[in-house]
Amino acid sequence: MNNKLIYSIIFFLVIIVLYGLGEGSLFITGSYFKFSMVMLVATTLYYYIDRAKTGGDIYLRPIAGLKAIEEAVGRATEMGKPVLFVPGISDMDQVETVSGLILLGHVAETTAKYEAGLNVPVSKSIVMEAGRETCRESYLKVGRPDLYYDDMVHYLTDDQFAYAAGVNGIMVREKPAACFYLGKFYAESLILAETGNSIGAIQIAGTGSPAQIPFFVTACDYTLIGEEFFTASAYLSKKPELLGSIKGQDIVKGFVMAAMVIIVVLNGFFQLGWMEFDILTVFGN
Amino acid sequence: MTAELIGAWVVVFLTLSIFSYLFDDNPFYKAAEHLFIGVSAGYWAVISFWQQIQPNLFGRLWPDLESLAGEKTLLQSIWYGIYEVLNFVTTGFGLLDRSVFPEGGIEGYDEIRFIYIIPFILGIFMLLRLVPKVGWLARWAIAYIVGMTAGLRFYSFLNSDILSQIKASAVNFSSDWGTMINGLIVFIGTLTGLIYFFFSKEHKGSFGTLSKIGIYFLMIKFGASFGFAVMGRISLLIGRINALKDYSAAEYNYATPIILGIIIITLIIWSLKGNRNQSELTG
Numbered sequence: 001m002n003n004k005l006i007y008s009i010i011f012f013l014v015i016i017v018l019y020g021l022g023e024g025s026l027f028i029t030g031s032y033f034k035f036s037m038v039m040l041v042a043t044t045l046y047y048y049i050d051r052a053k054t055g056g057d058i059y060l061r062p063i064a065g066l067k068a069i070e071e072a073v074g075r076a077t078e079m080g081k082p083v084l085f086v087p088g089i090s091d092m093d094q095v096e097t098v099s100g101l102i103l104l105g106h107v108a109e110t111t112a113k114y115e116a117g118l119n120v121p122v123s124k125s126i127v128m129e130a131g132r133e134t135c136r137e138s139y140l141k142v143g144r145p146d147l148y149y150d151d152m153v154h155y156l157t158d159d160q161f162a163y164a165a166g167v168n169g170i171m172v173r174e175k176p177a178a179c180f181y182l183g184k185f186y187a188e189s190l191i192l193a194e195t196g197n198s199i200g201a202i203q204i205a206g207t208g209s210p211a212q213i214p215f216f217v218t219a220c221d222y223t224l225i226g227e228e229f230f231t232a233s234a235y236l237s238k239k240p241e242l243l244g245s246i247k248g249q250d251i252v253k254g255f256v257m258a259a260m261v262i263i264v265v266l267n268g269f270f271q272l273g274w275m276e277f278d279i280l281t282v283f284g285n
Numbered sequence: 286m287t288a289e290l291i292g293a294w295v296v297v298f299l300t301l302s303i304f305s306y307l308f309d310d311n312p313f314y315k316a317a318e319h320l321f322i323g324v325s326a327g328y329w330a331v332i333s334f335w336q337q338i339q340p341n342l343f344g345r346l347w348p349d350l351e352s353l354a355g356e357k358t359l360l361q362s363i364w365y366g367i368y369e370v371l372n373f374v375t376t377g378f379g380l381l382d383r384s385v386f387p388e389g390g391i392e393g394y395d396e397i398r399f400i401y402i403i404p405f406i407l408g409i410f411m412l413l414r415l416v417p418k419v420g421w422l423a424r425w426a427i428a429y430i431v432g433m434t435a436g437l438r439f440y441s442f443l444n445s446d447i448l449s450q451i452k453a454s455a456v457n458f459s460s461d462w463g464t465m466i467n468g469l470i471v472f473i474g475t476l477t478g479l480i481y482f483f484f485s486k487e488h489k490g491s492f493g494t495l496s497k498i499g500i501y502f503l504m505i506k507f508g509a510s511f512g513f514a515v516m517g518r519i520s521l522l523i524g525r526i527n528a529l530k531d532y533s534a535a536e537y538n539y540a541t542p543i544i545l546g547i548i549i550i551t552l553i554i555w556s557l558k559g560n561r562n563q564s565e566l567t568g
Contacts, residue, residue, distance in 0.1 A: 034440075034443070034444065034448065037443060037447070037448060038439075038440065038443060041443060041447075058485060059485055059486070059487065060484050060485060061483075061484055061485075061486070061487055061488060063484075091430075092427065092430045092431055092434065093430060093433075093434045094434070095434065095435070095438055095442075098431055098434065098435075125411075126411070126426075126427065126430060129411065129414060129423055129427060130427050130431075133424060133427070155326075156322055156326070157322045157323075157325045157326035157329065158325065158326065158329035158333075159321075159322075159325030159326070159328070159329060161321075162321040162322045162324075162325035162326070163322075165303070165317075165318045165321050165322065166318060166321075166322045168306070168318075169310070169314075169315065169318045172310040173310060187514075190514070190518075210506075210510070211510055211514070213507055213510075214507035214508065214510045214511035214514070215511065215514070217504075217507055218511060225503065226482065227482045227484075228482070228484075231484055246484050246485060247485045250483050250484060250485045250486070252447075253479050253482065253483065256447055256450070256451060256479065257476055257479055257480075259451045260450075260451055260454040260472065260475065260476065261476075263451055263452070263454055263455050264454060264455060264456055264472060267455040267456070268456065268458050271457070271458045271459050272458065280452060280455060283448055283451075283452045
């Protein structure tokens with residue numbers, strides 16, 4: 001066991017002991033378990049981020065959809081057609097939208113590098129501003145600020161289906177060679193993906209909305225399912241702090257799996273009368 | 286009846302214009318699409334202002350003076366002086382009637398919440414994007430939203446997606462066999478599904494097999510969701526068809542068949558004209 005791991009464990013224990021001592025006076029009562037879980041997740045993530053920063057090797061399995069992003073932009077360049085990027089219909093208070101805009105940065109870098117056209121219709125004003133900032137920075141980063149113009153990220157409407165109708169109109173008129181749907185989507189997802197499919201565009205989708213993933217899986221060439229979408233930015237950036245956070249999240253998943261097995265076993269014992277304590281009471285109401 | 290009749294004809298025209306997309310991108314679809322986008326964008330702008338900004342932001346900063354407790358202080362007088370200045374500007378320097386800032390403050394709250402100056406300033410920062418020299422201030426507002434979201438969602442996701450999921454994994458062994466087996470299947474599906482989302486480990490050997498089982502579970506779920514959503518969409522289609530059928534009646538002056546006929550004839554002419562232009566260009 002290395003020193004940093006020992007320090008992390010000590011830090012975690014000290015914090016939860018302090019919370020326990022101050023519960024009712026300094027801290028609110030009844031949230032001890034949840035606070036411990038927050039601290040466990042935070043400490044685990046911090047430990048692995050720190051490890052990655054100090055040169056620890058982190059393996060990441062390949063994700064097909066991410067490799068395809070560059071291919072899709074390359075295809076659009078060869079065909080002389082633009083790339084369409086749809087960041088979903090939610091505002092910046094949704095994690096999916098933030099993730100989508102991070103990926104927009106990568107797509108914009110690629111379009112700037114290949115000199116391909118980029119069209120980003122949005123449905124929220126703040127997303128438009130954030131999208132413009134992202135694209136401007138990406139074009140600057142690859143040394144092509146001359147190719148950037150504000151209207152590549154443009155507002156359509158806040159209304160869900162009016163937005164879908166507008167994006168469909170752009171698709172059938174401009175016939176983009178590559179369509180990206182990366183963000184938070186609702187019922188408009190199938191309408192968009194079907195139209196993209198009908199114009200023969202290569203389509204890459206990614207969302208954390210479980211109800212919309214089936215439509216993208218059906219109509220798109222590649223789909224980043226749930227967490228694949230959230231980790232995509234780390235994959236693409238290759239920044240140690242982001243790679244470390246993926247490793248940390250995997251460890252948290254390991255904790256969750258172990259906790260589930262323990263819950264099933266101990267709760268089973270309680271139901272069979274072999275144990276007096278019901279483990280589920282730990283979680284509160 | 287006249288308003289209802291006009292409404293029915295507009296509904297039928299717009300519905301059939303949107304359906305005309307099944308033929309091709311055509312002038313009817315374009316008209317309906319642009320109308321839809323334009324009307325909805327304007328509608329959302331008005332709704333956002335009158336249901337969010339005016340009552341929730343201005344209403345908290347300048348509540349109705351009569352609802353405030355105690356004597357009016359000097360600070361309040363200055364504060365409501367700013368309110369009057371804003372009113373003067375928004376009424377076109379006194380040319381228009383008061384609307385955004387009514388006389389004596391906005392009803393709804395009984396105390397001045399000065400903390401709302403922060404979102405007010407952040408909102409102004411967003412608008413400063415229109416002034417190139419200070420447009421960078423908009424980044425502060427965006428940074429606040431993103432940072433606040435990350436912190437706020439961390440706890441709620443931990444609560445709903447992790448702790449609740451762990452709690453829900455408990456299998457009810459005291460119930461009938463069907464429920465028990467169902468619980469075990471959900472438990473195995475959740476575990477193997479989680480294994481699929483391990484990114485820092487190669488999916489090989491027994492780990493790879495479990496990951497494959499996980500993706501099968503996910504695909505079964507996606508298939509069920511897809512079927513369920515398609516059923517919902519079919520019921521929406523039935524709703525529209527029923528509406529079109531209702532508007533075919535004599536009391537609506539046969540709106541559906543007449544508009545349908547006009548759209549079909551126009552599309553045939555438009556299509557033939559398009560083909561002729563195409564052959565002239567190529568030939």
